[in-house]
Amino acid sequence: MANIDRDSGLSAPSRETNYSEHEKLLNTTAAVQAQSVDNNTFPAVNPPPKTGHTRTGSVTTNVSGTLNQPLNIVVLGASFAGLSIAHAFLDTTLAQLRTTSAAPNYRLILISPSTHIYWNIGAPRALVALGLIKQDDLFIPIEPGFQRHKGRPYTIIQGRAITWDSNARTVEVELLSSAAEKRYSQLSTTSSAQKRRSDNPLSPVSDAPRTQTVPYHALIIATGSSAHSNLLSLHGPHTDTIAALTAIHSKLATAKSIVVCGGGTSGIETAGQLATYLNYTRHWPVRRLIASPKKIILLTGSDRCLPTFPLKQSKKAERKLQSLGVDIRHNVRVTSAKEDFDLTGQVKVELDDDTTLIVDAYIPCTGVSPNAAFAPPALRDEEGYVKTNAATCRVDEAGSRVYALGDVASFSQNYTLDAYAAVPVVQANLLNDLVAHELRLASPYGGNQDAIDALKDEIYVRRDKDSQLCPVTRFGGVGVLTGLALPSLMVHKMKGSDYRVRKAARVVVDGGNPYAKPFSKYE
Ligand SMILES: Cc1cc2nc3c(=O)[nH]c(=O)nc-3n(C[C@H](O)[C@H](O)[C@H](O)COP(=O)(O)OP(=O)(O)OC[C@H]3O[C@@H](n4cnc5c(N)ncnc54)[C@H](O)[C@@H]3O)c2cc1C
Numbered sequence: 004m005a006n007i008d009r010d011s012g013l014s015a016p017s018r019e020t021n022y023s024e025h026e027k028l029l030n031t032t033a034a035v036q037a038q039s040v041d042n043n044t045f046p047a048v049n050p051p052p053k054t055g056h057t058r059t060g061s062v063t064t065n066v067s068g069t070l071n072q073p074l075n076i077v078v079l080g081a082s083f084a085g086l087s088i089a090h091a092f093l094d095t096t097l098a099q100l101r102t103t104s105a106a107p108n109y110r111l112i113l114i115s116p117s118t119h120i121y122w123n124i125g126a127p128r129a130l131v132a133l134g135l136i137k138q139d140d141l142f143i144p145i146e147p148g149f150q151r152h153k154g155r156p157y158t159i160i161q162g163r164a165i166t167w168d169s170n171a172r173t174v175e176v177e178l179l180s181s182a183a184e185k186r187y188s189q190l191s192t193t194s195s196a197q198k199r200r201s202d203n204p205l206s207p208v209s210d211a212p213r214t215q216t217v218p219y220h221a222l223i224i225a226t227g228s229s230a231h232s233n234l235l236s237l238h239g240p241h242t243d244t245i246a247a248l249t250a251i252h253s254k255l256a257t258a259k260s261i262v263v264c265g266g267g268t269s270g271i272e273t274a275g276q277l278a279t280y281l282n283y284t285r286h287w288p289v290r291r292l293i294a295s296p297k298k299i300i301l302l303t304g305s306d307r308c309l310p311t312f313p314l315k316q317s318k319k320a321e322r323k324l325q326s327l328g329v330d331i332r333h334n335v336r337v338t339s340a341k342e343d344f345d346l347t348g349q350v351k352v353e354l355d356d357d358t359t360l361i362v363d364a365y366i367p368c369t370g371v372s373p374n375a376a377f378a379p380p381a382l383r384d385e386e387g388y389v390k391t392n393a394a395t396c397r398v399d400e401a402g403s404r405v406y407a408l409g410d411v412a413s414f415s416q417n418y419t420l421d422a423y424a425a426v427p428v429v430q431a432n433l434l435n436d437l438v439a440h441e442l443r444l445a446s447p448y449g450g451n452q453d454a455i456d457a458l459k460d461e462i463y464v465r466r467d468k469d470s471q472l473c474p475v476t477r478f479g480g481v482g483v484l485t486g487l488a489l490p491s492l493m494v495h496k497m498k499g500s501d502y503r504v505r506k507a508a509r510v511v512v513d514g515g516n517p518y519a520k521p522f523s524k525y526e
Pocket of ligand 1 (some may be wrong): 027074079080081082084085114115116117123124125127128162163164165225226227228229230236237239269338371374377408409411417418419420422
């Protein structure tokens with residue numbers, strides 16, 4: 004990643020470029036305004052600029068952009084990517100908009116099924132036993148992080164996008180709490196009866212339908228991915244994840260045998276953390292094994308641990324796991340896992356070598372799937388990710404002003420750093436597209452075309468996937484940083500000591516990158 008902005012962790016050059024770009028625009032457009040334009044009846048726009056992207060956006064929209072009914076900038080997902088772009092919009096972009104007197108008003112709507120983020124970077128340790136990572140460090144409420152935006156137009160709604168109509172430019176959202184229903188009804192000014200109801204604190208909020216259609220002027224998709232196990236990532240409200248963690252903690256406490264499936268970083272970390280914290284009472288200067296250690300089996304599904312790491316690091320991870328007593332089995336895959344198959348709580352794990360394991364606990368660490376089921380199939384790639392332009396982060400086939408970033412975007416390699424590298428790109432291109440729209444509104448017959456053409460896209464640069472950290476034991480692990488192998492203790496220092504929980508506040512309060520240096524005041 005290029006130069007890290009000291010406060011935000013965002014790439015600095017893009018922000019600077021766009022400030023000056025838009026200051027220029029403010030000056031050049033001041034003279035070309037004053038036409039009264041109704042957003043809903045605006046005529047067809049001029050041909051698109053020759054260079055750049057499809058900045059051809061229709062200016063019709065189903066909300067008016069007046070003060071009472073601002074245009075919706077909708078962000079789906081409130082984790083690393085969604086929080087970062089939402090804060091960036093409220094901190095910076097908003098003030099750079101309304102470049103003409105005909106410009107609309109805007110509001111940000113942040114939609115997420117969970118009111119809290121889940122610090123799943125620490126999940127492999129958190130799932131082992133209660134208190135290894137404090138619950139307050141694992142689940143951080145989103146809303147307080149936005150208190151510093153008081154006075155700015157934003158609303159956070161606990162809901163899940165269930166369908167998306169890219170032609171109508173709407174997202175259908177299932178509201179997941181009565182607070183969300185109330186908030187949504189306060190947003191809507193379409194029905195005065197509804198407004199009266201929401202104004203009256205005594206009125207039953209259940210009058211509002213549970214599913215609502217949210218129109219958008221711009222849409223930013225940051226719905227991420229979910230691990231196959233609900234222990235490793237959110238699958239809805241964070242309370243579901245807390246319940247899943249509580250259930251596994253009590254299961255592991257009495258388990259005699261545990262199978263971990265998956266030879267990637269999550270599987271290796273999980274097997275290592277289980278062995279470390281369940282089977283040993285002391286770790287330094289020598290480990291002390293408990294009297295009846297649990298049998299921990301790791302199924303890697305390939306011919307080595309950590310297949311994306313250099314071979315030497317794979318072998319090192321394997322040796323570390325073996326030193327902890329983990330039974331590693333390569334080249335065998337799980338074909339089915341039946342929980343509580345005999346009503347005693349045990350799990351029947353069937354393998355593709357026609358053998359079966361009966362164990363007390365089973366933890367699948369078998370990768371992630373994109374949270375994009377709400378998107379039309381035509382807008383998803385063959386793996387289900389949202390088809391996103393890897394240069395501009397726009398979802399080109401979804402019409403104007405639609406973007407995706409973070410795990411859900413087809414260009415992402417599913418690391419937090421991919422999300423943070425994309426934030427300045429989405430921020431800059433969103434600003435360009437919104438300003439282009441304003442310029443068209445101000446000069447419907449093409450008077451601002453030069454200014455629109457002058458808006459330059461920010462381009463996403465793909466990060467080399469050569470930095471990965473995998474804590475294994477109490478004080479060590481394996482890792483690669485910008486291609487260089489890290490000493491075991493360094494992996495502990497950089498990640499395994501506390502799974503970077505001290506950086507979580509930064510993510511929630513300022514949308515900052517938890518891996519950026521120097522660290523922020525929130526730590
Ligand atoms: C166990 C584990 C450990 C990891 N460790 C690391 C690590 O050490 N370093 C690293 O760089 N990466 C790590 N990763 C990857 C990292 O977690 C992801 O890259 C990161 O979470 C992606 O962030 P995101 O904001 O794109 O999506 P997510 O974090 O997946 O968040 C998605 C957001 O969208 C919301 N959402 C989901 N569906 C909908 C919907 N239908 N409508 C609205 N909102 C929705 C969710 O509630 C959530 O708020 C790890 C992943 C796992 C599973």
